[in-house]
Amino acid sequence: MENFDKIVNLCKSRGFIFPGSDIYDGLANTWDYGPVGVELKNNIKRAWWKTFVQRAPHSYGIDADIFMNSRVWDASGHTASFSDPKMDCKSCKSRFRADNLIEAHSKGKVNPDLMTNEEMEKYIAEHKVACPKCGKSDWTGIRNFNLMFSTSRGVTDDNQNLIYLRPETAQGEFVNFLNVQRSMRAKVPFGIAQIGKAFRNEVTPGNFTFRTIEFEQMEHQWFCKAEDSMGYYADFKKKAWDFLLSIGFNPEHLRYHDHDKLAHYAKAACDIQYLYPIGWEELNGIHHRGDWDLSRHQEFSGKSMLYLDPFTNEKYIPNVIEYSIGADRLTLAVLCEAYDEEKLEGGDTRVVMHFHPAIAPYKVAVLPLQKNLSDKAREVYDKLAKHFMVSFDEAGSIGKRYRRQDEIGTPMCVTIDFDTLEDNTVTIRDRDTMEQIRLNIDELVDYVAKKVEF
Numbered sequence: 001m002e003n004f005d006k007i008v009n010l011c012k013s014r015g016f017i018f019p020g021s022d023i024y025d026g027l028a029n030t031w032d033y034g035p036v037g038v039e040l041k042n043n044i045k046r047a048w049w050k051t052f053v054q055r056a057p058h059s060y061g062i063d064a065d066i067f068m069n070s071r072v073w074d075a076s077g078h079t080a081s082f083s084d085p086k087m088d089c090k091s092c093k094s095r096f097r098a099d100n101l102i103e104a105h106s107k108g109k110v111n112p113d114l115m116t117n118e119e120m121e122k123y124i125a126e127h128k129v130a131c132p133k134c135g136k137s138d139w140t141g142i143r144n145f146n147l148m149f150s151t152s153r154g155v156t157d158d159n160q161n162l163i164y165l166r167p168e169t170a171q172g173e174f175v176n177f178l179n180v181q182r183s184m185r186a187k188v189p190f191g192i193a194q195i196g197k198a199f200r201n202e203v204t205p206g207n208f209t210f211r212t213i214e215f216e217q218m219e220h221q222w223f224c225k226a227e228d229s230m231g232y233y234a235d236f237k238k239k240a241w242d243f244l245l246s247i248g249f250n251p252e253h254l255r256y257h258d259h260d261k262l263a264h265y266a267k268a269a270c271d272i273q274y275l276y277p278i279g280w281e282e283l284n285g286i287h288h289r290g291d292w293d294l295s296r297h298q299e300f301s302g303k304s305m306l307y308l309d310p311f312t313n314e315k316y317i318p319n320v321i322e323y324s325i326g327a328d329r330l331t332l333a334v335l336c337e338a339y340d341e342e343k344l345e346g347g348d349t350r351v352v353m354h355f356h357p358a359i360a361p362y363k364v365a366v367l368p369l370q371k372n373l374s375d376k377a378r379e380v381y382d383k384l385a386k387h388f389m390v391s392f393d394e395a396g397s398i399g400k401r402y403r404r405q406d407e408i409g410t411p412m413c414v415t416i417d418f419d420t421l422e423d424n425t426v427t428i429r430d431r432d433t434m435e436q437i438r439l440n441i442d443e444l445v446d447y448v449a450k451k452v453e454f
């Protein structure tokens with residue numbers, strides 16, 4: 001937890017993530033990405049897209065609207081049952097999720113996912129589970145609280161005009177299944193992916209950006225035949241894991257968590273959890289959803305969702321393997337994974353973010369040793385900035401400038417000195433090893449490109 005606080009502080013002071021509406025004392029659980037954070041998150045999204053769309057020949061990207069016809073949410077089941085079991089403390093009026101209270105009280109030994117609302121109420125009463133805020137144990141009963149934010153469109157304010165801010169991006173992929181299939185002449189099996197905002201009126205948001213009311217999801221739906229579906233489910237468990245390794249995660253900080261309790265239509269479901277400083281928590285989900293989603297959209301829209309196999313002339317509704325990961329929750333995990341305090345010779349400590357170079361916010365920093373070398377340094381900056389995000393810093397001692405770059409995880413620092421003017425060479429310092437080499441400016445772009453390749 002100590003590290004978590006340090007990471008949150010570093011995020012604010014170094015331009016990764018600021019509290020939302022900061023000068024108005026914030027708005028609970030909203031966060032704004034700063035100049036450094038937006039680069040990090042964009043690079044993570046790019047790496048994901050590259051892996052699951054660009055380098056996946058049978059997967060197609062889309063960008064669906066946040067607002068969808070409200071019938072979509074009837075079909076998906078969100079209107080009826082996308083809710084959390086909430087309880088209010090009668091004493092201090094704070095609101096909590098009953099499942100979270102049980103999980104915390106039993107230190108993870110009891111799995112509330114397997115309990116009904118009545119069983120959860122009984123457990124909380126029998127164990128006198130205390131309110132985390134005031135310590136009393138005086139609870140209301142459980143009420144289910146729908147997590148969808150709604151608003152109304154048009155000029156009149158009645159239920160007919162009620163629309164929702166999507167609580168997940170997945171439905172955009174499902175309703176476009178046939179549009180994508182036909183326009184891209186795709187054959188099952190194929191995938192549809194998108195990255196976009198989702199909104200949930202979470203009862204107990206918190207832990208920095210781990211659980212927020214507005215967040216981005218990266219979702220990929222794989223449409224396949226029922227008989228092949230379990231094989232693809234296993235494939236996606238592995239692909240999701242391998243992606244995390246490819247952006248620098250230590251496998252010891254990851255684990256699979258198979259779900260005990262499945263939705264009635266689901267054949268299998270699994271999370272990958274990450275060891276955050278707050279403990280093991282869900283990072284992403286892989287779900288075998290059977291043909292539930294497309295069948296429901298067929299039922300509610302009255303439009304056929306049947307796929308016609310051009311080879312066998314068979315008509316069927318494909319099964320879906322869903323892989324879903326929060327871009328913000330992943331960015332938070334990346335920040336926690338990268339954070340390091342290193343003891344240096346001489347007793348000093350440096351904070352360094354060991355980001356994988358491909359997702360590091362800035363790839364290289366250009367640092368003139370003295371102000372009167374700035375013109376040459378600008379030349380080098382211009383050369384590099386055509387290709388990469390480059391930081392330019394001429395203020396303060398070189399040691400301090402290195403530390404600043406270490407704290408935002410810049411993999412390479414290029415220093416311009418008086419020899420540069422003579423022989424066109426610069427010094428490159430490596431963030432992790434702190435080793436320095438000398439390189440000709442003409443070789444610089446290729447050198448950096450190789451280091452940050454993904």
Ligand code: ATP
Binds near residue numbers: 168212282285325329
């Ligand atoms: P949780 O149990 O943590 O609320 P979930 O099982 O409801 O998550 P899904 O609906 O499967 O999550 O959403 C897929 C992914 O979207 C999650 O694994 C997570 O990375 C991300 N996500 C979901 N809810 C939030 C949120 N409120 N804030 C940030 N990310 C979220």
